[in-house]
Amino acid sequence: MNRRDFIKTSAGLTALAAAGPLAGLASAVAAEPPRSRKTAGIKVGAVSFVDEGTEKVLDILQERGAIDTVYLTAFTYGRGLAGRQIPGHPFPDHGAQETDEKFFHGGNYATPHLKFYRETVLKQTRAPDHGDLDIVATVLPAAKKRGLRVICSIEDVFRGDVPGVKEVLEVDLQGRRAGGLCLCHPEVRAFWTGLATDLCESYDIDGILFFNERNGPLFNALGASHSQSIASSRVTCFCEHHQRAAKERGIDFERARQGYQKLDQFIQAALKDQRPGDGYFVEFWRLLVEYPEIIAWDRLFDAAKHQVLAEVNAAVKRVRTGLQVGFHLEHVNSFNPIFRATRSYADLATKADFLKVVVYNNCGGERYANFIRNVGSTVFRDVPKEELLRFNNHLLNYGDEAKLEDLATAGLSPDYVFRETQRALAGVQGKCRILPGIDIGIPTGKNSRKASPEDTIAAVTAAIKAGADGLILSRKYSEMQLTNLAAAGRAVREAAK
Ligand SMILES: [Zn+2]
Secondary structure: OOHHHHHHHOOOHHHHHHOOOOOOOHHHOOOOOOOOOOEEEEEEOHHHHHHHOHHHHHHHHHHHHOOOEEEEEEEEOOOOOOOOOOOOOOOOOOOOOOOOOOOOOOEEOOOOOHHHHOOOOOOOOEOOOOOOOOHHHHHHHHHHHOOOEEEEEEEOOOOOOOOOHHHHEEEEOOOOEEEEEOOOOHHHHHHHHHHHHHHHHHOOOOEEEEEOOOOOHHHHHHOOOOOOOOOHHHOEOOOHHHHHHHHHOOOOHHHHHHHHHHHHHHHHHHHOOOOOOOOHHHHHHHHHHHOOHHHHHHHHHHHHHHHHHHHHHHHHHHHOOOOEEEEEEOOHHHHOHHHHOOOOHHHHOOOOOEEEEEOOOHHHHHHHHHHHHHHOOOOOOOOOHHHHHHHHHHHHOOOOOOOHHHHHHHOOOHHHHHHHHHHHHHHHOOOOEEEEEEEOOOOOOOOOOOOOHHHHHHHHHHHHHOOOOEEEEEOOHHHOOHHHHHHHHHHHHHHHO
């Protein structure tokens, strides 16, 4: 089904987009235990409450968005979850209409309590953006009064000048310190469990949503995610903790390093159009056959990432068993079949109460196109890119999506949202809830798809029709037009009838 057909078959919903906001329903939206109804959540950063006022933002979320859960950004140094609209993109029709570049910093927007960080060097992470403001202490009582649930979002995005960070950074292929924190490092793991415990013990919140969009060395080498560049010479992590973890699993460190050096040579030669005698794909596959350590080392990264999730889950449940832990499953899981093979929904379902599965369809077009261009410039360089896209669509069980040159402007269809939601539900087998992340105005390139109210209604409806347990409006409130938020709210209310 293409976008147009989908909207047509979603009878009456297009008309809903034009209807006025349903006022007075806010009080009817009360917090209820999980599974009893389809939950509608939204991600919001501290700056929105500061700019627009806590009560006013909550009014808007409840009345227009039919929101019952606020995913409040408590920790990140990134702009995906915190801050105003990212610089260079038009401001939405609410909030401050100027960039926050002067004061945006990031960190812990709540109050870090030192006793939870005894086992880590990462003790000083308080976000200075809004002075002494503690965003969880500010929003939580106001939200509770309205019956809204509050789940704190924490994200693995750091900056280099955070005290202690330099001691726990990853080490790359050449032995240089890299930019990300090593997830095998005991002090990094202690930070995540400490942070989750701190938030759950210090505040009467409803749970934690953990974000980590980082990839292992194989995917970084290939540039196999949406916004990544091909970085085969800088892959990580080869630090002492990784070497120890490898030894425990019987993986040969030297062979892994050699394998990644050969992979780097292969990628760099491909980018220079130096075709191997057997072609690009065969040469790549031969590398994996001769150096299975390449895959094994990439698995080490995934194992550490998911171990941190399991540890955060256990830490939160130690505070209170009823607290919810969610995990954000990034976009690459949708459009990269090789990445898909590294993710088992059944396994993830044992480590979280809910999965926020990214099914962003508007920005999905340009992201998917970028992935095709990246892998089409190395491993699949022998395949014309349009054919590669079609082939990939079959592998991914995508329906009738746009051609490569049109993909960014067309976006992916609501049918894509439907299929990816169904795949996730089939994968978890009812063992954890699936809350698709719905794309509402995620910044895209100048000529790329931008969300409209009709797009939003179609995506929300597709997710619900597929059987989702609810949804999470994404990426964050400070990027969304209120008309789109209201469209999502109308679709949620319509589906609840
Ligand atoms: Zn490491």
